[in-house]
Amino acid sequence: MATLLVKNALVVTMDPQRRELKDAGLYAVDGVIQAVGPSNTLPATADTVLDLKDHIVLPGLVNGHHHLDQTLTRNLPSAQNNNLFRWLQAHYRVWAARTPEASRTSTLVGCAELALSGCTTVFDHAYVFKNGCKVDDQIAAAAEIGVRFAVSRGSMSLGQSKGGLPPDDCVEDEDDILQDSERVIARYHDARPGSMTQMVLAPCSPFSVTPELMRESAIIARRHGVRLHTHLCETLDEERFTLQRFGKRPVDYMASLDWLADDVWYAHAIHVNDAEIAAFARTGAGACHCPCSNMRLASGIAPLWKYRRAGVRVGLGVDGSASNDGSNMLGEARQAMLLARLKMGLRPPEGPDTDVPTSDPSRDNEWMTAREVLEIATLGGASLLGRTDIGALASGMMCDFFALDLNALGFAGGLSDPVAATLFCAPQTARVTVVGGRVIVKDGRIVTVDMEPVIAEHNRHAARMAEVGA
Numbered sequence: 018m019a020t021l022l023v024k025n026a027l028v029v030t031m032d033p034q035r036r037e038l039k040d041a042g043l044y045a046v047d048g049v050i051q052a053v054g055p056s057n058t059l060p061a062t063a064d065t066v067l068d069l070k071d072h073i074v075l076p077g078l079v080n081g082h083h084h085l086d087q088t089l090t091r092n093l094p095s096a097q098n099n100n101l102f103r104w105l106q107a108h109y110r111v112w113a114a115r116t117p118e119a120s121r122t123s124t125l126v127g128c129a130e131l132a133l134s135g136c137t138t139v140f141d142h143a144y145v146f147k148n149g150c151k152v153d154d155q156i157a158a159a160a161e162i163g164v165r166f167a168v169s170r171g172s173m174s175l176g177q178s179k180g181g182l183p184p185d186d187c188v189e190d191e192d193d194i195l196q197d198s199e200r201v202i203a204r205y206h207d208a209r210p211g212s213m214t215q216m217v218l219a220p221c222s223p224f225s226v227t228p229e230l231m232r233e234s235a236i237i238a239r240r241h242g243v244r245l246h247t248h249l250c251e252t253l254d255e256e257r258f259t260l261q262r263f264g265k266r267p268v269d270y271m272a273s274l275d276w277l278a279d280d281v282w283y284a285h286a287i288h289v290n291d292a293e294i295a296a297f298a299r300t301g302a303g304a305c306h307c308p309c310s311n312m313r314l315a316s317g318i319a320p321l322w323k324y325r326r327a328g329v330r331v332g333l334g335v336d337g338s339a340s341n342d343g344s345n346m347l348g349e350a351r352q353a354m355l356l357a358r359l360k361m362g363l364r365p366p367e368g369p370d371t372d373v374p375t376s377d378p379s380r381d382n383e384w385m386t387a388r389e390v391l392e393i394a395t396l397g398g399a400s401l402l403g404r405t406d407i408g409a410l411a412s413g414m415m416c417d418f419f420a421l422d423l424n425a426l427g428f429a430g431g432l433s434d435p436v437a438a439t440l441f442c443a444p445q446t447a448r449v450t451v452v453g454g455r456v457i458v459k460d461g462r463i464v465t466v467d468m469e470p471v472i473a474e475h476n477r478h479a480a481r482m483a484e485v486g487a
């Protein structure tokens with residue numbers, strides 16, 4: 018039995034009452050929280066004691082959409098200044114040049130970066146599998162860092178010669194994809210509470226796989242109770258593609274494939290109309306908002322506020338890393354808050370007196386608050402992954418949290434509301450990150466893996482791959 022005690026902190030619980038507790042902490046046994054409350058109500062000691070005086074403790078953030086392998090191709094010159102389709106075309110062959118060793122380092126780098134930004138559960142949408150690369154490499158690397166990991170056996174099968182966007186030599190045979198999907202589900206998917214590894218099936222996008230692969234993936238996923246994920250409504254280019262090829266808007270196209278359901282969540286979901294938002298709410302389909310990537314590629318602004326008010330399940334993802342070009346969940350949450358405000362100001366005027374709509378007090382409830390975004394980044398992400406054991410700090414929940422130092426330079430002068438300061442002020446590095454009761458970040462550093470040699474090796478792989486894209 019391993020016990021852990023946190024004391025003397027400001028604790029943001031995200032419990033049903035949304036309690037924020039001063040001089041408080043939590044007590045966990047074998048990675049499961051037993052009690053959250055004022056420090057003097059908790060056991061006096063434990064195997065691991067973290068005195069987090071002058072720190073704020075928050076539930077671990079949940080990253081709902083990412084491509085860890087893209088840390089190898091951040092900031093590629095040929096892909097710095099173009100929109101999604103051209104950006105993808107600049108990358109496909111570079112990604113296909115990745116090796117299993119490169120994949121390991123990119124997973125270590127991305128997961129470490131995420132953990133340092135308060136993320137404890139990582140979903141990775143892996144979908145390029147060439148040169149012997151397997152999702153197994155990523156699962157092993159994520160376990161080295163110690164994050165809770167959900168990962169897709171993603172796929173691309175529709176090459177250029179068949180009307181798709183990726184080059185033919187970057188896609189896989191559909192039988193191989195489906196066989197490997199069955200293999201990794203049988204080998205790795207753990208549906209139990211507290212699970213550290215879960216599989217997802219995630220054909221990449223409407224323009225890189227066939228409708229048959231979408232349908233077959235859904236059948237396999239439902240047979241095994243794993244979730245489904247894909248990119249959707251990311252750009253107007255995608256909308257043109259589905260209209261021309263299938264005569265349907267993207268959401269209608271997915272509905273026709275039995276992909277509009279509560280075991281599905283979509284990355285981006287930007288270009289949707291009100292009826293499609295209502296359809297998400299009605300069916301339980303979720304949306305993962307990725308503001309940095311959407312700004313970087315000029316894709317558009319997802320209707321985050323409308324989704325929330327309609328009752329659509331929404332989480333946050335850093336996406337990328339080549340379209341971000343970082344893996345900072347706290348930074349992403351901040352960007353989500355800011356972008357939702359910009360979107361509100363951009364609402365079409367409804368009359369002659371609404372040319373400065375955001376100064377209108379009748380619209381005060383449209384402001385996206387820091388607390389609402391923190392909820393999206395924790396409970397929202399957990400909901401996308403279908404998990405009820407993470408996203409809040411309460412008895413029976415997993416012991417996943419991070420702590421920020423309130424004496425940090427970046428918070429100076431902003432402590433009249435420390436909870437909101439976590440997003441209003443510049444994103445700070447986690448001093449402590451704990452996953453399942455295991456300390457993986459301490460004193461602002463990853464303690465599970467020596468990252469220095471990993472970064473050096475990662476950069477060697479990245480340099481070799483960049484030559485492919487030069």
Ligand code: ZN
Binds near residue numbers: 084
């Ligand atoms: Zn993506």
